[in-house]
Amino acid sequence: MNFGLSEDQVLLKTTIKRFLEEQCPTSRVRAIMESDSGHDSGLWQGLVDLGVPGLTVPAAYGGSGLELLDLALAAEELGYAATPGPFLGSALATVALLEGGDASQREHWLPRMAAGTTLATIALGEADSEWDPARYMTKVAGGKLTGAKPFVPYAGSADAIVVGAVDGSGPGLWLVERGAPGINITPLKVVDMTRRVDTVRFTDTPATKLGGSAAAMQRTIDAGCVLIAADAYGGARRCLDMTVQYALQREQFGQIIGAFQAVKHQIANLAAELEPSLSLYWYAAHAFDRIPDQSARHAALVKAHMTDLYDRVTRDTTELHGGIGFTWEFDLHLWFRRAIFDRSFLGEASVHRARAAQLAGW
Amino acid sequence: MDLSYSAEYETFREEVQQFLKQHWTEEDINSAPPPDQRAMMMGAVIRTDERATAFRLKAIERGYLYRHVPKRYGGGEQPPDPLKSTIIAEEFRRAKAPAEIMGQGPSMLVPTVVEHGTEEQKQRFVRDTLLGKITWCQGYSEPGSGSDLASLRTRGVLEGDFWVINGQKIWTSNADTSEWMFCLARTEPDAPKHEGISYILIDMKTPGLDVRPLRQMTGDADFNEVFFDNVRVPAKNIVGKRGQGWVVSRSTLKHERALIGSSVLSRRTLDGVIMMAQAVNLRGKPAIQDPYIRNRIVELETKVLCSEYHGYRMLTMQAHNEEPGVAGLVSKLYGTQLSYDIGKLAMDLMGDRGLLAPGEESAPAMGMFVTAYMWSLGILIAGGTANIQRNVIAERGFGLPRDAAASRK
Numbered sequence: 122m123n124f125g126l127s128e129d130q131v132l133l134k135t136t137i138k139r140f141l142e143e144q145c146p147t148s149r150v151r152a153i154m155e156s157d158s159g160h161d162s163g164l165w166q167g168l169v170d171l172g173v174p175g176l177t178v179p180a181a182y183g184g185s186g187l188e189l190l191d192l193a194l195a196a197e198e199l200g201y202a203a204t205p206g207p208f209l210g211s212a213l214a215t216v217a218l219l220e221g222g223d224a225s226q227r228e229h230w231l232p233r234m235a236a237g238t239t240l241a242t243i244a245l246g247e248a249d250s251e252w253d254p255a256r257y258m259t260k261v262a263g264g265k266l267t268g269a270k271p272f273v274p275y276a277g278s279a280d281a282i283v284v285g286a287v288d289g290s291g292p293g294l295w296l297v298e299r300g301a302p303g304i305n306i307t308p309l310k311v312v313d314m315t316r317r318v319d320t321v322r323f324t325d326t327p328a329t330k331l332g333g334s335a336a337a338m339q340r341t342i343d344a345g346c347v348l349i350a351a352d353a354y355g356g357a358r359r360c361l362d363m364t365v366q367y368a369l370q371r372e373q374f375g376q377i378i379g380a381f382q383a384v385k386h387q388i389a390n391l392a393a394e395l396e397p398s399l400s401l402y403w404y405a406a407h408a409f410d411r412i413p414d415q416s417a418r419h420a421a422l423v424k425a426h427m428t429d430l431y432d433r434v435t436r437d438t439t440e441l442h443g444g445i446g447f448t449w450e451f452d453l454h455l456w457f458r459r460a461i462f463d464r465s466f467l468g469e470a471s472v473h474r475a476r477a478a479q480l481a482g483w
Numbered sequence: 484m485d486l487s488y489s490a491e492y493e494t495f496r497e498e499v500q501q502f503l504k505q506h507w508t509e510e511d512i513n514s515a516p517p518p519d520q521r522a523m524m525m526g527a528v529i530r531t532d533e534r535a536t537a538f539r540l541k542a543i544e545r546g547y548l549y550r551h552v553p554k555r556y557g558g559g560e561q562p563p564d565p566l567k568s569t570i571i572a573e574e575f576r577r578a579k580a581p582a583e584i585m586g587q588g589p590s591m592l593v594p595t596v597v598e599h600g601t602e603e604q605k606q607r608f609v610r611d612t613l614l615g616k617i618t619w620c621q622g623y624s625e626p627g628s629g630s631d632l633a634s635l636r637t638r639g640v641l642e643g644d645f646w647v648i649n650g651q652k653i654w655t656s657n658a659d660t661s662e663w664m665f666c667l668a669r670t671e672p673d674a675p676k677h678e679g680i681s682y683i684l685i686d687m688k689t690p691g692l693d694v695r696p697l698r699q700m701t702g703d704a705d706f707n708e709v710f711f712d713n714v715r716v717p718a719k720n721i722v723g724k725r726g727q728g729w730v731v732s733r734s735t736l737k738h739e740r741a742l743i744g745s746s747v748l749s750r751r752t753l754d755g756v757i758m759m760a761q762a763v764n765l766r767g768k769p770a771i772q773d774p775y776i777r778n779r780i781v782e783l784e785t786k787v788l789c790s791e792y793h794g795y796r797m798l799t800m801q802a803h804n805e806e807p808g809v810a811g812l813v814s815k816l817y818g819t820q821l822s823y824d825i826g827k828l829a830m831d832l833m834g835d836r837g838l839l840a841p842g843e844e845s846a847p848a849m850g851m852f853v854t855a856y857m858w859s860l861g862i863l864i865a866g867g868t869a870n871i872q873r874n875v876i877a878e879r880g881f882g883l884p885r886d887a888a889a890s891r892k
Contacts, residue, residue: 122485122486122487122488122489122492122566122569122795122798122799123484123485123486123799124484124486124792124795124796124798124799125484125796125799125800125803126484190484365881365883368883369882369883376884377884379877379881379883379884380883380884380886382870382873382874382886384883385873385874385877385878385883386870386873386874386877388876388877388881388883389816389872389873389874389876389877389880390816390873392809392813392876392880392881393813393816393817393820393872393876394817396793396809396810396813396817397786397789397790397792397793397813397817398789399796399810400789400792400793400795400796401785401788401789401792403484403792403796404484404788404792407484407486411484422781422784422785422788423785425781425782425785426782426785426786426789471774471778474777474778474781474782475774475777475778477781477784477785478771478777478778478780478781481781483757483761483771483772483777483780
């Protein structure tokens, strides 16, 4: 019985953490988020060199052959550093190909994605926050895709988009390549500038069907829930760490504010919520990897729980900083914004709690 | 992450199961009346009849119980292994077998006497306490000394061969049924407050000692007040040296505590709440179909899971001798908030019937949920209030400055 990380996992996590400390200070985060594309190919290449996009790709396709828990540890560190860029879309496109691609599709795409020569993203959700594949309006007929996907991460930078749509046999996944006819990409102005989303409209766009079905799509969404929860944990942890540091330095009324019980207690309350949540996200990732009958429900639970908590932590830690926390120049709002992304993307908390209730058979 | 037990531990589990099958039968289980529900909720069920004692002696001999206590004082004496402790706890619970006796004797007095007591004290008290033959209450809190325990004022004055004790204790669970009390008394009035306290063992039958029940807000009396009027205690009943009582009482509990247990109660209450939500109607439909109720149940179930998984994580760290830091300090605060939230949901589901007190026959689940709801307030205070827990997390966990008022004056 070992409810914890392996030595390799600790090493992986530490390596990514050190890389981001050096290569992704908030000064660079700000430079990237204020750029047009919000994507810095140099930073992304650094993550590729560390093997991040290929963590779950089988060794035969040039990846590390690890599991979602390992990828979630990377997501946690990326969240801790507020790393801008296409990680999430890329990771979910990878899951979609692993779960839904046939042998030749995997063999074609996965090595390129792991090596960073191809950047892929995912287009699942539709208008009205609809993440239920059974209700997708995007249609495929005769190998041509038509419809609109309003929230596609980094579509403008992507070489390939995995799209959830419906054809005569029901929901499924299709792959569309950059430059295919009938693609129209509109960048959106978003709250979290470290994770861009674009609206993508397809009009009779040629698309290749992936072998998998709705189940593959649901697995992709579940993986997304776990990765977002890990990101949220990392971000919340960072906010709390920054706040403890600040409470030990900032002086008012002739003493450091960390000496005031009001401040201590607010910090303690956040820590008391955050620590047990780490165990939940580890378990949810582990369930995705190893415990099939608990996987979907835990994904729903952890997405709802962790993004709710992230929201609370960013609010309370901003409050604890006082005025400086509400300025543009101070970094806290980077995580406040990421908490908004994590909360909204892939369906908000109540959607996932309703799903968890349904999965329990209530 | 590997949630299975290795072959070594599976073998150990089989050994324990074999032992239980052989030594604790269906007949043994049925040889005593089942505990009443209220007693179960309080976690106070202790079987100490002859069958139970005979079984416990065998289990101790095999090293399954009291593993941290040396054999020569009546313990099981085994190297610490939290996984084995957990397996033992799980299997004993499953077999409804008498496990380690809960309560303040085995959990607090024994480790303290084993570490700081004289040979005579060890021989006299440890074995009989482990078997439930001597029961103990804890004389710590006083009316003027709750969170600031070290300010306690119950006096102990050495007169010849006796300590003469005067003063008052409060919130003393089981003082009315216990044979002995381990008591903190101020014996060095001129020393700084933490250095003037001694740890003294008092026979509850000593003249001058008066126990009065204390009725708490639930309406029941589960605690007592204890008054000392020139209570004469043999001088040799001090544990440790004069003035070292504070340190003696804080001596680390060298327990390999089965950390999984802490979330068991909230899981049980939540399961009861879910059953109730399926049984009662809200606006003409089962309450569990109401979106708001479903949402709340799922939210709380998630927190119960957090608490369970956190227990597994702490257990793993303990097994690997890792220092848990902040993570090791949050369980009580998390658990008390959770038990309140679950209790609140239960109250809402009962609707108007939430007005009914325990004892009213038409009260849902015999008033169990109302009792749980009230007790969620009790555990918020007992053993260090939530605000004290918050201080501990902030100070020991994050290194924020200690409160000025708590400094060693």
